[in-house]
Amino acid sequence: MNYxxxxxxxFVVDDEAPARTRLKELLADCxxxxxxEVIGEASNGVEALEKLAELQPDVVLIDIRMPQMDGIExxxxxxxLPDPPAIIFTTAYDAYAVKAFxxxxxxxLLKPIRLGRLFDALTHARKAVPPTIEVLQELLPEPRKNLSxxxxxxxxxxxxxxxxxLRAEQKYVTVHTEDREYLIEEALSMLEKEHAARFxxxxxxxxxxxxxxxxxxxxxDPENGESHWTVKIKGLAERLPIxxxxxxxxxxxx
Amino acid sequence: MPTSQIIRQNPSYDVLxxxxxxxxxxxxxxxxxxxxxxxxxMRADNWSGVLRDFVQTGAALQPVLLGCLLALYVLSxxxxxxxxxxxxxxxxxxxxxxxxxxxxxxxxxxxSRYEQADLALARYLVxxxxxxxxxxxYFRLRxxxxxxxxxxxxxxxxxxxxxxxxxxxxxxxxxxxVRSDPxxxxxxxxxxxxxxxxxxxxxxxxxxxxxxxxxxxxYLALEKLRLGDRLQFHWHQAEIPDDAMVPALILQPxxxxxxxxxxxxxxDGGVIDVLLERKGGSIQIDVSNPNSKxxxxxxxxxxxxxxIRERLDLLFDIEAQYRVDEAADYxxxxxxMPYVKEEPS
Numbered sequence: 001m002n003y004x005x006x007x008x009x010x011f012v013v014d015d016e017a018p019a020r021t022r023l024k025e026l027l028a029d030c031x032x033x034x035x036x037e038v039i040g041e042a043s044n045g046v047e048a049l050e051k052l053a054e055l056q057p058d059v060v061l062i063d064i065r066m067p068q069m070d071g072i073e074x075x076x077x078x079x080x081l082p083d084p085p086a087i088i089f090t091t092a093y094d095a096y097a098v099k100a101f102x103x104x105x106x107x108x109l110l111k112p113i114r115l116g117r118l119f120d121a122l123t124h125a126r127k128a129v130p131p132t133i134e135v136l137q138e139l140l141p142e143p144r145k146n147l148s149x150x151x152x153x154x155x156x157x158x159x160x161x162x163x164x165x166l167r168a169e170q171k172y173v174t175v176h177t178e179d180r181e182y183l184i185e186e187a188l189s190m191l192e193k194e195h196a197a198r199f200x201x202x203x204x205x206x207x208x209x210x211x212x213x214x215x216x217x218x219x220x221d222p223e224n225g226e227s228h229w230t231v232k233i234k235g236l237a238e239r240l241p242i243x244x245x246x247x248x249x250x251x252x253x254x
Numbered sequence: 255m256p257t258s259q260i261i262r263q264n265p266s267y268d269v270l271x272x273x274x275x276x277x278x279x280x281x282x283x284x285x286x287x288x289x290x291x292x293x294x295x296m297r298a299d300n301w302s303g304v305l306r307d308f309v310q311t312g313a314a315l316q317p318v319l320l321g322c323l324l325a326l327y328v329l330s331x332x333x334x335x336x337x338x339x340x341x342x343x344x345x346x347x348x349x350x351x352x353x354x355x356x357x358x359x360x361x362x363x364x365x366s367r368y369e370q371a372d373l374a375l376a377r378y379l380v381x382x383x384x385x386x387x388x389x390x391x392y393f394r395l396r397x398x399x400x401x402x403x404x405x406x407x408x409x410x411x412x413x414x415x416x417x418x419x420x421x422x423x424x425x426x427x428x429x430x431x432v433r434s435d436p437x438x439x440x441x442x443x444x445x446x447x448x449x450x451x452x453x454x455x456x457x458x459x460x461x462x463x464x465x466x467x468x469x470x471x472x473y474l475a476l477e478k479l480r481l482g483d484r485l486q487f488h489w490h491q492a493e494i495p496d497d498a499m500v501p502a503l504i505l506q507p508x509x510x511x512x513x514x515x516x517x518x519x520x521x522d523g524g525v526i527d528v529l530l531e532r533k534g535g536s537i538q539i540d541v542s543n544p545n546s547k548x549x550x551x552x553x554x555x556x557x558x559x560x561x562i563r564e565r566l567d568l569l570f571d572i573e574a575q576y577r578v579d580e581a582a583d584y585x586x587x588x589x590x591m592p593y594v595k596e597e598p599s
Contacts, residue, residue, distance in 0.1 A: 015521075016426075016427075016480050016481065016482075017482050018426065018427050018430035018431065018479065018480055019426055019430060021430045021434060022426065022429055022430035025430075025433055025434075043521075044521050065518075067518060067519045067520055067521045068519075068521045092419060092422040092423055092426060093418045093419050093422045111422060111426050112422070112425050112426050112429050
C-alpha cells in the first residue's frame with residue numbers, strides 16, 4: 001500500500017490584501033507538485049493568533065511589517081503553542097531583518113516572491129527547525145507590544161501597556177494587570193532589558209511600570225522598627241517594597 | 255512678486271540678489287544700520303555722543319537707503335536681464351545717483367555750513383558706494399556658499415524619492431493584480447511609470463504646482479491599490495492658480511510620509527487631509543494624518559521632511575514657513591511659500 005502524505009496546510013498573514021492574493025495564487029501554482037491546502041489567512045497578528053488557536057497549520061507565512069504587531073513578534077507568540085507551526089517570513093525590503101535571517105538560517109522570502117523560492121521553502125518547511133525564542137528576541141528591533149501566555153490551546157496576549165508590575169517568583173514571573181495575574185516563563189532580567197523604557201526595577205525581584213507609579217510611601221516595619229520606601233501603584237492596595245539598593249529611584253521620580 | 259527666473263533657477267551664482275525678496279531687503283536694512291552704528295562708535299568720545307551720532311547718521315541714512323531699495327525693487331526685472339558685471343555697475347550707479355539727489359534735496363541735513371561741500375559729498379559717495387559694493391560682495395559669497403547645498407538638497411530629494419520600499423511595494427501590488435484584474439494592473443503600471451518619469455526628470459528647482467499635484471494623485475492611487483479601504487484621503491483645493499510654481503517634490507514626499515507614519519501603522523487605517531490654497535501672495539500646503547498611539551508608532555527618520563525644510567530655506571529664505579503641529583490624534587505639516595508665477599514661454 002502506498003503511503004499518502006497529507007497535504008501541507010498553510011496559513012497566510014499579511015496586512016495587505018493584494019499581497020495575500022498574490023501569495024495564494026502562487027500557493028495554488030505549487031499545488032500541482034506539492035500537495036498543499038491554504039486553510040486560512042489573517043490581516044494582522046492578533047487576528048492570526050485567534051484563528052491559529054483553532055487551526056493547526058504546518059506552515060505559517062508571515063509578513064514582517066504589519067501594523068499593531070509585527071511579524072517577528074507574532075512568531076514569538078506562536079512559539080507558545082504546544083505544537084508550533086513552521087514559520088516562513090516574507091518581506092519586501094528590510095535590510096536589517098534579511099541580514100539577521102541569513103545569520104540564523106531562518107527561512108524568508110523576498111517580495112515579489114518567486115514561485116521557485118516559495119516551492120523550495122515549502123518543501124523544506126516540514127523538516128525545518130523553528131527559530132528559537134532567543135533568536136527571535138535578537139531579531140526584534142523593538143520591544144514586544146504584548147506579552148503572551150499559552151492557555152487551553154490558545155495564545156493569550158497581554159498588551160504591555162496594561163502591565164502594572166512584574167514580579168519574579170522562583171521559576172516564573174507573575175505579570176500583574178488591573179484585572180488579573182498571569183504566570184510567564186521568562187527571565188525578569190531579559191524583560192528588564194527588553195522594556196527598559198517602560199519599567200523601572202525597584203527590587204531584585206520586581207519591575208514596575210513607570211506610568212503606573214502613583215507615589216511613594218515610607219513604611220515602618222513593626223518588628224524591628226526600621227523604615228523603608230514602598231511604591232504605590234494606581235488602583236492597587238498592595239504596597240511594593242523598594243530595596244535598599246534601589247532607594248535612589250524615589251528621588252529620581254520626585 | 256518674484257518670478258521663477260530670479261529665484262536662482264540658474265545654478266550659477268553670478269546673479270544679482272533678488273531685490274524683491276524679503277530676506278535681501280531685511281539683510282540690507284540691518285547691515286546698513288549696523289554700519290551706521292559702527293561709524294558712530296568710532297567718531298564719538300562718550301556714550302551719549304554715540305547715540306546722538308547714530309540718530310543723526312540714521313536720519314541722513316534712511317532716506318538714501320529706502321530710496322535705493324525702492325529703486326532697485328522697481329528696476330529688479332530689468333537688472334535680472336543684464337550680465338552680472340553690468341548689473342553691478344548699474345546698481346552702484348543707482349546708489350550714487352540717489353545719494354547725489356538726497357544731498358541736493360536735504361541741504362543742511364547732509365552738509366553743514368562749516369564743512370567743505372565737495373569733501374562732504376565725496377565722503378558720502380565713497381561711503382555709500384563702498385557699502386553697496388560690500389553688500390553685493392556679501393550676497394555673492396552667500397550664493398556661492400549656498401549653491402552646493404542647493405544642489406545637494408536636490409540630489410537628496412531625488413534619492414529619497416526613489417525609496418526602495420515604495421518601488422517594491424508597487425511591483426508587488428501590480429503582480430497581485432496581473433491575474434485577477436489585468437486592466438487595473440495595466441493602469442497601475444502606467445501610473446507607476448508616469449510617477450517615476452516625473453520624479454526622475456526633475457532638472458529644475460521649481461516645477462508647476464499642477465504637475466506636482468498630478469504626481470501626488472498618481473502616488474495616492476497606487477497606495478490605494480495596496481492599502482485598500484485603509485487609505486482614505488480628502489483633497490481640498492481652493493483658488494490654486496494655474497501658473498503657480500513650487501519646489502519639485504514638495505507635496506508627494508509629505509504624502510508618502512503621511513502614508514508611512516500615519517496610515518500603515520493603523521490596523522484600520524485613516525484619513526489623510528490635503529489642503530492646497532492660495533492666500534494672497536502665498537501658496538499654502540497642509541497635509542495632516544492621524545497620529546498613531548506611541549505603541550504603534552513607527553520609528554523612522556524624518557529625512558524627507560528635513561529635506562523639504564532645507565530646500566524651502568535655500569530657495570525662499572525667510573519668505574517660506576514650515577510648521578509641524580502635533581497632537582494626540584493628528585500630525586500636520588503646514589507649508590507657506592511665496593506664489594511664484596510660471597514664466598510664459
